[in-house]
Each structure stands twice: as structure tokens, then as C-alpha cells.
Amino acid sequence: QSALTQPASVSGSPGQSITISCTGTSSDVGGYNHVSWYQQHPGKAPKLMIYGVSDRPSGVSDRFSGSKSGNTASLTISGLQTEDEGDYFCSSFTSGSTVVFGGGTKLTVL
């Protein structure tokens, strides 16, 4: 199972919006509404930000939103804040009853 494809890095200024893409295949992202997104700060465990393509866990800011079109899922962060800086990973359930992650995207808030 190949990793999902994410851009290596994205950047934005405080207050702006950014979108991180996550491209897979019809056997993972395109075939199931089981895409999730994780935020990770240095030295910390990942934190679930979005699950089920677009659902937010309790306590996660509504500035974070998720969507999907075909084989590509997207995470949008609006009203960027400095604390949003970190690494973001997408994941998807697959047809092989496994889970595959993206390679990760480093978000820099300028």
C-alpha cells in the first residue's frame, strides 16, 4: 500500500487560510469516507483534528475543516494562528482493511 501524497510544506500568514491536499486512489481516499487528519507538534504525539472526511472531534476549533473530491481529500485551516504551525498528516482506511498515512506536510505560519 503506497503512502498518500501530501505537499511537503505549505505556509501562510496569520489570519490567512491555507489548504493541504491528500491524494490517494479509489482503493483508499476515493473509496471510503474514512479520511482523517492529524496535527503534530515537535516531540508530541499526533492529535486528531478531522475524522470521517469532515467531522471535528469535540474541542477542535471550527477553523479546521475537511472535504473530499474523488481521490483527493483536503484540510483547510482558516484564520491561521501561530499555534497552528506544525506537521499535518492525513490517513485513510483502505480496501485491504488497513490504514495508510500521507507523508506529512509542514505548516509554517509566517
Place this chain on the structure above:
Amino acid sequence: QLLESGGGLVQPGGSLRLSCEASGFAFSDYAMSWVRQIPGKGLEWVSVISDNSDKTYYADFATGRFSISRDNSKNTLYLQMNTLRAEDMAIYYCATNFRYFDQWGQGTLVTVSS
């Protein structure tokens, strides 16, 4: 809360058993997973076990070498890792659920080196 233990230094070809002790939630109601991360690199799903242990799934690299299990009476998840290779060196996290991972432990570092 999830608390992993059992990581450490092991020689290539050796074995290690990781543990993950859960508290503060109904452990026996959740599927549980292991996810690993080479420091500074991406996340990689390892394995999952259903809430009552009747189903287990593994990543290709783990099939035949790793074995996931759980003891609901002890609120503990395990990962037995055999025939370890240099490329298995990573931080191993336990996490709740499978299709998404909503709670994570702090991770335990496995180092494979002679």
C-alpha cells in the same frame, strides 16, 4: 490516557514486547491500534485488534513478524515484535480505534542496532 512501555535497544534479529496501559475510558469497548514513526519522519500504521480480539489486521511489513494482542481484564494492549530489523527502529504509539485514531499515547522508542 494511554501509556506505552517496553521500548529499548535490541539487536537485529531480536525480539521485543511493547505494552500500552489504558485508563480513564472503557478499554474493552474500543478497537486498538499501533502506529509507528521514525523520528522526524511520517506516520506508519502497524496493526489493529478488535475490541474482543476476534479480528486482527497487520501492515505488510508486520505480517508474520509482529503479533498484536490485548488483555481487557488488565486494560492493556500488546505488540510482540520478532525478527526485528534496522528499519523497524521508530517511536511506537498505541491509539484508540482504527478508521481514525482519537487518543494517542506518548510513544515508546524502539532502537534496533548491534
